Amino acid sequence: MNEMLLEVNHLQTHFYTENGVVKxxxxxxxxxxxxxxxCIVGESGCGKSITALSLMQxxxxxxxxxxxxxxxxxxxxxxxxxxxxxxLRGNEIGMIFQEPMTSLNPVFTIGEQMIEPLQxxxxxxxxxxxxxxxxxxxxLGIPNAEKIVNLYPHELSGGMLQRIMIxxxxxxxxxxxxxxxxxxxxxxxxxxxxxxMLREIKQEFNTSILLITHDxxxxxxxxxxxxxxxxxxxxxEGPVLELFANPQHPYTKGLLKAKPVIGERKDRLYTIAGQVxxxxxxxxxxxxxxxxxxxxxxxxxxxxxxTTMANGQKAACWLYxxxxxx
Amino acid sequence: MSETLLEVTDLKKYYSxxxxxxxxFGDAVKAVDGVSFTIEKGEVFGxxxxxxxxxxxxxxxxLRLHDKTDGEVKYKGKDVFSxxxxxxxxxxxxxxxxxxDPFSSLNPRIRVGDxxxxxxxxxxLVSKQEVRERVLEVMEKCxxxxxxxxxxxxxxxxxxxQRIVIARAMALNPxxxxxxxxxAALDVSIQAQIINLFSDLQRENGLSYLFISHDLSVVExxxxxxxxMYLGNIVEQxxxxxxxxxxxxxxxxxxxxxxxxxxxxxxxERIILKGDIPSPINPPSGCKFRTRCPMATDLCAEKIPDYHxxxxxxxVACHYV
Numbered sequence: 001m002n003e004m005l006l007e008v009n010h011l012q013t014h015f016y017t018e019n020g021v022v023k024x025x026x027x028x029x030x031x032x033x034x035x036x037x038x039c040i041v042g043e044s045g046c047g048k049s050i051t052a053l054s055l056m057q058x059x060x061x062x063x064x065x066x067x068x069x070x071x072x073x074x075x076x077x078x079x080x081x082x083x084x085x086x087x088l089r090g091n092e093i094g095m096i097f098q099e100p101m102t103s104l105n106p107v108f109t110i111g112e113q114m115i116e117p118l119q120x121x122x123x124x125x126x127x128x129x130x131x132x133x134x135x136x137x138x139x140l141g142i143p144n145a146e147k148i149v150n151l152y153p154h155e156l157s158g159g160m161l162q163r164i165m166i167x168x169x170x171x172x173x174x175x176x177x178x179x180x181x182x183x184x185x186x187x188x189x190x191x192x193x194x195x196x197m198l199r200e201i202k203q204e205f206n207t208s209i210l211l212i213t214h215d216x217x218x219x220x221x222x223x224x225x226x227x228x229x230x231x232x233x234x235x236x237e238g239p240v241l242e243l244f245a246n247p248q249h250p251y252t253k254g255l256l257k258a259k260p261v262i263g264e265r266k267d268r269l270y271t272i273a274g275q276v277x278x279x280x281x282x283x284x285x286x287x288x289x290x291x292x293x294x295x296x297x298x299x300x301x302x303x304x305x306x307t308t309m310a311n312g313q314k315a316a317c318w319l320y321x322x323x324x325x326x
Numbered sequence: 327m328s329e330t331l332l333e334v335t336d337l338k339k340y341y342s343x344x345x346x347x348x349x350x351f352g353d354a355v356k357a358v359d360g361v362s363f364t365i366e367k368g369e370v371f372g373x374x375x376x377x378x379x380x381x382x383x384x385x386x387x388x389l390r391l392h393d394k395t396d397g398e399v400k401y402k403g404k405d406v407f408s409x410x411x412x413x414x415x416x417x418x419x420x421x422x423x424x425x426x427d428p429f430s431s432l433n434p435r436i437r438v439g440d441x442x443x444x445x446x447x448x449x450x451l452v453s454k455q456e457v458r459e460r461v462l463e464v465m466e467k468c469x470x471x472x473x474x475x476x477x478x479x480x481x482x483x484x485x486x487x488q489r490i491v492i493a494r495a496m497a498l499n500p501x502x503x504x505x506x507x508x509x510a511a512l513d514v515s516i517q518a519q520i521i522n523l524f525s526d527l528q529r530e531n532g533l534s535y536l537f538i539s540h541d542l543s544v545v546e547x548x549x550x551x552x553x554x555m556y557l558g559n560i561v562e563q564x565x566x567x568x569x570x571x572x573x574x575x576x577x578x579x580x581x582x583x584x585x586x587x588x589x590x591x592x593x594x595e596r597i598i599l600k601g602d603i604p605s606p607i608n609p610p611s612g613c614k615f616r617t618r619c620p621m622a623t624d625l626c627a628e629k630i631p632d633y634h635x636x637x638x639x640x641x642v643a644c645h646y647v
Contacts (some may be wrong), residue, residue, distance in 0.1 A: 020457055043513035078447045111591035173560025188539065189599045189618075192584035196598055214513065240590045258518035260547040262570065268522055269547065272515040275483050 003033040004071075005175055005208050006055075011068035013047075013054045020280040024050040024063065026232035032176065032225075035206040039219045040254075041230035041242075045276055048212045051229070052178050055086055055210075056095060064180075068174060073175060089119040093204055094169030098181035100161035104153040110164055111149030114171065121172045136167040140197060159190035166197060173205065178211045216259055228252050231287040231320060234306060237312030248315035250292045286318065294319055330403075331502060332365040332388065332533050334566035337397035339380075339387050353607045357383040359558035360397070362633075365551075370528060370535045372549030372566075374542060375583075378603055380556040382539045387505040387537070389415070389421050401502070411558075419449050422495035426507035432479040439465075439475035442494045451498065460495065468493040469523060489523070496527060505537045506609050509544060521548060521589035546570060554578050557606055557614040560633065564640040574636060574647045576619050613645065621646060 013025035025047045031202040032038045040048045053059045055070055060144040070077040097103045104113055115129035137145040140163050160245035170175055201207055211222055219226055226243045228236040247253045257270035274291040298318050306316045340354035358380040363373045375381045386392055388399045390406050398404040409612040423431050425431050443457040452460050462472055468489045495503055507515045539545050543553055553563040562575040580597040599618045604610055610617045618625040623647050
C-alpha cells in the first residue's frame with residue numbers, strides 16, 4: 001500500500017461571530033495516501049471548505065484552528081511558522097478554487113501569474129520560468145500557449161481559466177492538490193474536460209488529490225475514498241465502491257436517494273425533511289437527529305462516535321453502536 | 327385532444343453590443359436565433375443548455391419582459407407582442423416567473439406575507455380584508471408555516487425563500503409558469519423538496535411549466551418534453567422518453583455522456599468535447615456546433631442544417647441524422 005501523505009487528526013476550527021461560536025469544523029479526522037483521491041462531500045455549511053482552508057491555514061480572520069494535528073509529509077503543519085507555511089503553499093500543496101474568475105488577479109497577464117510561483121519556489125530565472133509556464137499550458141492541452149501567456153484573465157472563458165489554475169497548481173510539482181469545488185461554476189461539457197484532466201494528472205504524477213464537492217456524481221467518478229460531512233462533523237467515510245454500494249449513515253443514504261439520476265425514473269424524489277441546523281447553538285446530540293427518520297431517544301441526548309464496521313467503512317450513528325457505548 | 331397554450335415561431339432576440347457614442351450598433355449578440363416550439367396545456371417543457379445558449383432569454387422574451395427582434399409568440403392563440411394594455415395586464419396574472427436566485431428575487435424590506443399578497447390586491451383578485459386569509463392558504467400549499475407570514479426574507483434559508491417565491495407566483499392562480507433554473511442554487515436535500523413541490527402544484531392545478539435548466543437529471547425527472555439548445559438554437563427536441571433513449575444530435579449525446587452518475591461502478595463511453603462554446607457575437611458558419619463536433623465535415627461549415635422531424639415528432643438539426 002502507498003505511504004500516508006496527509007493525516008488530519010481531531011481538527012477543530014471555530015469562528016467567533018456576533019451570535020456566538022460557530023464550530024465549523026468539529027473534530028474532523030481523515031487521511032490521504034500518496035496517489036489517492038479523497039473526496040469530502042457535503043452540503044453548504046457542512047464545513048468542507050473550511051476543512052480545506054484549515055490545512056493551508058488560509059481561514060478568515062474571525063476563525064481559528066483551535067485544536068488538532070495536521071501531519072503532512074512528516075511535519076505538523078499547525079506548528080510551522082508563517083514563513084514555512086508560505087513555502088508549502090503553492091509548492092508542495094497546490095490549490096484550485098471554485099471560481100476561476102476571482103482566483104486570478106485581473107491586472108496581471110496569465111504568464112505573469114504563472115511564473116510567480118516558479119520564481120518564488122523553484123528559484124527559476126524569469127526566462128526559464130516562462131519556458132516552464134509555456135510547457136505546462138501545452139501539456140494541459142491548451143492550444144496557442146504563446147498567445148495565452150500574454151492575455152489577461154478577462155479575455156479567457158471560465159473553463160480556460162480553470163485549466164490555467166490547474167496549471168499554476170501543478171507548476172511546482174506538488175505532492176497534494178486541494179481542489180475546492182473545481183467544476184461547480186462550469187458547464188457540464190467543460191466539467192467533463194476538467195475532471196478528465198485531473199484524473200490524467202493523478203495517473204501521470206502520482207499526485208494526491210483532496211477534492212471538495214457537493215456533487216455525488218463527481219465523487220463517484222473521481223474518488224478512491226469518500227468522507228461525508230454534516231454540520232461540521234464526519235458522519236461517514238469509506239472506500240468509494242463500498243460507500244456507494246452500502247451507505248450506512250441515514251444522511252448518506254438520504255443524499256444518494258434524493259438526487260435525481262438519469263435513467264432512473266421515480267414518481268417522487270426521496271426528501272430529507274427539514275434543514276441543516278444552526279451551527280451556533282448545537283446541543284449534545286446527533287446533529288442529524290431532527291431530520292432523521294430512524295431517530296431514537298439516545299440520538300437526541302448523546303453524540304454518536306465514528307465506529308468502524310466490519311468492512312472498514314466508518315459511520316457515526318447510534319444504529320450501529322453496540323452494548324456499553326450506548 | 328390537447329390544447330396548445332404557447333406557440334413560439336422562429337423567435338429571434340439579438341442584443342446590440344453598443345460601441346461608443348457615435349457608432350450606435352456594434353455586432354449583435356444573437357442570443358436567440360430562430361427558435362420554434364409549442365407548449366401544450368398541462369405540459370412541462372424542459373429547455374436545456376449550457377451558459378450562453380439563450381435559454382433564459384427565451385423565458386423572458388415569451389413573457390414579453392423585453393422586446394423580440396423577430397418571430398412570433400402566441401399565448402392562447404394571441405400574439406403576445408400586440409396585446410392591448412388591458413390584455414397585457416391580464417397576461418401578467420396568468421403567467422408567472424420563478425428565478426434561480428431566491429436571495430435577489432425578494433425585496434429584503436417587505437414582509438413575506440405582503441410580498442405574496444401584493445400582486446393579488448394590485449390585480450384586484452381579492453379585497454384587502456380577504457388577502458391575509460388567501461396568503462395563508464397559498465403559503466400552506468407551498469410548505470410554509472402560518473407564523474412565517476410576518477417575517478422578513480433574511481430570516482429564511484435558500485430553500486424556504488424559494489418556497490416564498492413560488493408561493494408569490496402561485497398566489498395569482500397562474501396557468502403558465504416560466505421557471506429559470508429554480509433549483510440550481512439549492513443543496514441536494516433541499517432541491518428534492520422543491521422539485522416535489524413543483525410536481526404537486528403542477529398536478530393539482532393543471533399548470534404548464536417552461537422549465538429552464540442546465541441539469542439533465544432534474545429535467546428528466548420533471549419534464550414531459552425536452553428541447554436542447556446550443557448557441558441560440560434548438561438542436562434537438564423530443565419527448566422525454568425518446569430523447570433519453572435515442573439521442574440523435576452529437577451535442578445531446580455528448581451532454582448526456584458528460585453528466586456524472588453517482589455510481590462508481592457505472593461504465594460508459596464518455597464523449598469529451600474539445601474546446602469551449604464559441605462567442606455568440608461571432609458564431610461559426612454553417613452548423614454552430616461544428617467547431618466542437620467529433621463528426622463535423624466540410625458540409626457542416628458550408629450549410630446550416632435543417633431543423634427537421636426525424637420521425638415521430640423527434641426534431642433534430644444535424645446534416646447526418
